[in-house]
Amino acid sequence: MHEISLLKNVREILEEHAISEKFSKVIKVTLEIGKLSSVEPDALRFGFDVVMKDSLAENAELLISELNGLGLCQQCGQQVELETSYDPCPHCDSPFIKVIQGAEMKIKDLSVI
């Protein structure tokens, strides 16, 4: 359940931004989670309210935007859609695919007052 650790990081990052960006309450947190990252969006949703309790994001809304996996085959050079980070190339069957999208797990933006 490392999603709880990740959510604690979210809380720390937004507490830092509260100082630098001068806000006192977070209304909405938007995360960008790639389908190839080892993060389960449902587990993030499950833990969000618990981890944000007594913080400036208590009762904030959590929005998760999921990004599909995309890779570049290192053998045939084609761009391919990936369900996992170790899918072979559907065109030439090479296992050497460089992930170009889908590994993300980041805080995109915050709605604040």
Add this chain to the structure above:
Amino acid sequence: MCGICGCSQPRKINNRLQPVGVKSHHHEHDTERLVKVEQDLLSKNNAYAEQNRSYFQQHHIFTLNLVSSPGAGKTTLLVETIKVLKDRFPIAVIEGDQQTEHDADRIRATGVPALQINTGRACHLDAHGIGHAITELGVKDYSLLAIENVGNLVCPSSFDLGEAHKVVVLSVTEGDDKPLKYPDMFHASDLMIINKTDLLPYVDFDVERCINYARQVNPNIQIIQLSATKGDNFSIWTDWLVGRVET
């Protein structure tokens, strides 16, 4: 109540009559705004990991992050490794478990320094804790530092500790399809050790199938098959280490 945003602040009536419109809608409170963040959830851990990595490089400390499911034999592998190599170069061990000092005690019995990190409810070690452990342990220059992570094939794959390599240990008493069941860990590791090979005659573990599965999720993974308790092929592993610690 404000009819536009729903807040409970009463509307201010200006002297000048204005049409009820959004543009002229003012409140005493701050308005909601968007703050761009664009920051990785692991950015803090990754920053600590990079600090650890540069410390290791400056001090010529070759660091491994050993991962496996519970019971694959990480501690026995380390104990036997220390027995063979401790006179060759300094070795230190950081042990991660949810509870107990048992593993660190086993390492200390070999005569090398070990620090136990109890993660409590957490299921993995993180780079910040490792940074503190390095200071506390006083890891020597030109040495081997082995970090034995919490037995868990899921969570530790995401947390860079600053190590040179993740080494995944899989024992033949587990399923040979572990690399497919827990692909993230095998994808993140540079070396897979298949341990307890002396038990192969008694278990239904297909080594070749396991290797194929591991290469399917990580075509670059190196593989060593050994028995830590019986010593079979053990020198392949210790040679692998010596070649990297002494460069």
